[in-house]
Amino acid sequence: MRGMGNMQGMMKQMQKMQKKMAEAQEELGDKRLEGTAGGGxxxxxxxxxxxxxxxxxxxxxxxxxxxxxxxxxIVIATNEAMSQAEELTNSTMGQFTKGLNLPGMF
Structure with a gap:
């Protein structure tokens, strides 16, 4: 029976992590990253x-x-901004998968 208690606790932790991940994903949409070219x-x-x-x-x-x-x-500025967005996504969402060793995740 002890295994069931551990399983329930783990499920609660997963649900909490899913909620935090959804909140972080939503916050990412509010972030603005700027790329420039040609001296601005x-x-x-x-x-x-x-x-x-x-x-x-x-x-x-x-x-x-x-x-x-x-x-x-335009291409240079767009690529620069997209690169920053990618870095932000990796650093924000990567905190949730650190140490889990899940293939295909961030």
Missing amino acids: MVKVIVSGHKEVVEVTIDPSVIDPEDAEMLQDL
């Missing part, structure tokens, strides 16, 4: 859920003759 001429802001929420382009970099440069700056 292009700025991309993404959420902690890795969704682009804002793009700001300084009008001085808009050159109809050189659209490729602007495209490159």
